[in-house]
Amino acid sequence: MEGNIAELGQYIGVGLTAFGMGFAALGVGNVAGNFLAGALRNPSAAAGQTATLFIGMAFAEALGIFSFLVALLLMFAV
Amino acid sequence: MFSLLQEAATTAAGHNEGAVVVVDEAATHGADVVIVHGVDAAEHAGEAAGLPQLDIATFGNQIFWLVVTLVVLYLVLSRVALPRIAAVLSDRQGAVTGDLMAAEEFKQKAREAEAAYDKALAEARTEAQAIVAQNRAEIQGQLDAAIAKADAEIAARTAESETRIREIRASSDVSARDVAQDVAAELIRTFGGTVDQGAVNAALDSRMKGAMQ
Amino acid sequence: MATEATGGGLEFHPMDQFVVKPLFGAGEVHWYTPTNVTLWLALTALAAIALLVLGTRGRAIVPNRSQSVAEMAYGLVHKMIEDIAGKDGLRYFPYVLTLFMFIVFANLLGLVPMAFTVTSHIAVTGVLAMAVFLGVTIIGFVKNGAHFLDLFWIRSAPLAVRPILAVIEVISYFVRPLSLSIRLAGNMIAGHAVIKVFAGFAAIAAVAPIAIIAVVGMYAFEVLVAFVQAYVFTILTCVYLKDALHPSH
Numbered sequence: 001m002e003g004n005i006a007e008l009g010q011y012i013g014v015g016l017t018a019f020g021m022g023f024a025a026l027g028v029g030n031v032a033g034n035f036l037a038g039a040l041r042n043p044s045a046a047a048g049q050t051a052t053l054f055i056g057m058a059f060a061e062a063l064g065i066f067s068f069l070v071a072l073l074l075m076f077a078v
Numbered sequence: 079m080f081s082l083l084q085e086a087a088t089t090a091a092g093h094n095e096g097a098v099v100v101v102d103e104a105a106t107h108g109a110d111v112v113i114v115h116g117v118d119a120a121e122h123a124g125e126a127a128g129l130p131q132l133d134i135a136t137f138g139n140q141i142f143w144l145v146v147t148l149v150v151l152y153l154v155l156s157r158v159a160l161p162r163i164a165a166v167l168s169d170r171q172g173a174v175t176g177d178l179m180a181a182e183e184f185k186q187k188a189r190e191a192e193a194a195y196d197k198a199l200a201e202a203r204t205e206a207q208a209i210v211a212q213n214r215a216e217i218q219g220q221l222d223a224a225i226a227k228a229d230a231e232i233a234a235r236t237a238e239s240e241t242r243i244r245e246i247r248a249s250s251d252v253s254a255r256d257v258a259q260d261v262a263a264e265l266i267r268t269f270g271g272t273v274d275q276g277a278v279n280a281a282l283d284s285r286m287k288g289a290m291q
Numbered sequence: 292m293a294t295e296a297t298g299g300g301l302e303f304h305p306m307d308q309f310v311v312k313p314l315f316g317a318g319e320v321h322w323y324t325p326t327n328v329t330l331w332l333a334l335t336a337l338a339a340i341a342l343l344v345l346g347t348r349g350r351a352i353v354p355n356r357s358q359s360v361a362e363m364a365y366g367l368v369h370k371m372i373e374d375i376a377g378k379d380g381l382r383y384f385p386y387v388l389t390l391f392m393f394i395v396f397a398n399l400l401g402l403v404p405m406a407f408t409v410t411s412h413i414a415v416t417g418v419l420a421m422a423v424f425l426g427v428t429i430i431g432f433v434k435n436g437a438h439f440l441d442l443f444w445i446r447s448a449p450l451a452v453r454p455i456l457a458v459i460e461v462i463s464y465f466v467r468p469l470s471l472s473i474r475l476a477g478n479m480i481a482g483h484a485v486i487k488v489f490a491g492f493a494a495i496a497a498v499a500p501i502a503i504i505a506v507v508g509m510y511a512f513e514v515l516v517a518f519v520q521a522y523v524f525t526i527l528t529c530v531y532l533k534d535a536l537h538p539s540h
Contacts, residue, residue, distance in 0.1 A: 065477030076129035138322035156385035159343035
C-alpha cells in the first residue's frame, strides 16, 4: 500500500461526486413522473407541455452533469 | 467495440500529447515525445493527467474552425435552404388550401344536385298522384254514366213489357168474353131459347168482373 | 488520462477518443492547423447541407424521404420558436436552425465508430453557448433598452423580496451559457466514455457478451440523447430569446 495521499483523496472525491449524479437521477425521475401523472389526468393538455418537460429535465440533468464535470476535473485537472 | 479499434489508433499519440501539453503548458514536446505503451504511462497517472477537453492549447484551433463552419452553414442555410423549404411549404399550403376549396365547392354542388333531385322526385310524386286521382274520377264518371244508362234502359224495357202484358191481358179478356158470349149464345140457341143478348152480356160482365178482379 | 491497468489486458482509455490531433502527421496544433476537429466540423456542415439543400432539390409538393426529413426539421424548429418566443422571434429562425442542425449532426456523427465528437469539447459548446448568450443579451438591450433589466426586477413579487430575487436572477442569467455548454459537452463526454468503458470490459471473455449488449444498449440511448440534447439546446435558446424579446414576463 504505497501511494500518494493526495491521489487517495482525489479518488475518494471522485467517488463522492457519483452521489450527485444519483440525486440528479432522482430529480429527472421526479420531473418525468410528475409530468406523466399530470398527463394521465389531463391527456389533452399534455401535448402542449412536452417542451416544458424537456426544459425541466434539462435543468435537473444539468446539475448531474455538473457533478460529472467536478469528477472529471478532480480526476484529470487537479 | 469501436472504441477498442479507436484506442489502437489514438492511444499512443493522443494520450501522450494531451498529457504533455497540460503539464508543460508548451506544446513543443508534442511531436518528439512518443511513448508507445499507454500502460506504462498509467503507472504515473497522477502526473500525466489531462483531459483533452481542458487542453487550452487546442482551443484556438477548435474555435477558429467552429466559427468558420458555423458561418458557412449559416450562410448556406439562410441563403439557399430556408427560402427553398419555405417556398415548398407555402406552395404545398397553397395547393392544399386550393384543393380543400375545390373539394368544398364540389361538395356544395353535390348538395345542390341532391336538393334538385329531391325536389324533382317530390314533384313527380305529386304529379303522379294527381294523374291517378284524375283517372280515378274519370273512370268513376264513366262508370256512373254507364250504370245510369243501363238503369234507364232497364226501366224502359220494363215499362214496355208491362204495357205489352197489359195489352195482351186486355186483348185476352176481350177474346175470352167474345168466346164466352158466342158459347153462351150458341148454348141457348141449341136448347131452343132465344138469345137475350142483353142478359148474356150482363152475366158475362159480372162473371168477368169477378174473374178479372 | 484514466489509463488504468488492472492486469489481464483490461485497459480503459475512455478519454482518448476526445484528443485533438493534426490530420496530417504529428506536430503542434496551431490555430489554423487542420485537425480531426476540422474534419468532423466539415463533415457535420456537409451533412446538414446535404439534408437541407440536396435533400430538397426536388422542391416536390409531395415530398420524398429526405425532403420530408428536412421539412420536419424545419417545422420542428419553426414551431418551437413560434410557440415559445412568439412571431417576432422568427427573425432569428435561420440562426436557431443552424444551431439545431449543427448540434444534431455533430452529435449523430460523433456516434459513428472511430468518429470524433466535436460537441464533446467545452471549447466548441462554449462558443455555441456564448454566441447564444451574447446574441440574446444584445438583442434584449437593442429591442428593449433599459427595460431589458426588468427581467431581473420581478414586479409581480413583493417589494421586499425583489432585491434578493434580482441577485438570484442575475446569477442564473450569467450561469446560462455555462449550463448550456456544460450540459451538451457533459452529456456527450459521459455517453461516449461509458460506451468506451463497457467496450473495455469486452476484453474479458467471461463478461464480453454482457459488455457487448451493454454497449449496444448505451449506443441506442446515446442516439436518443443526441437528439434530445440538440432539442434542449435549441429550446433553451428559444426561451432565452423570449426573455430578450419580452423581458417583462
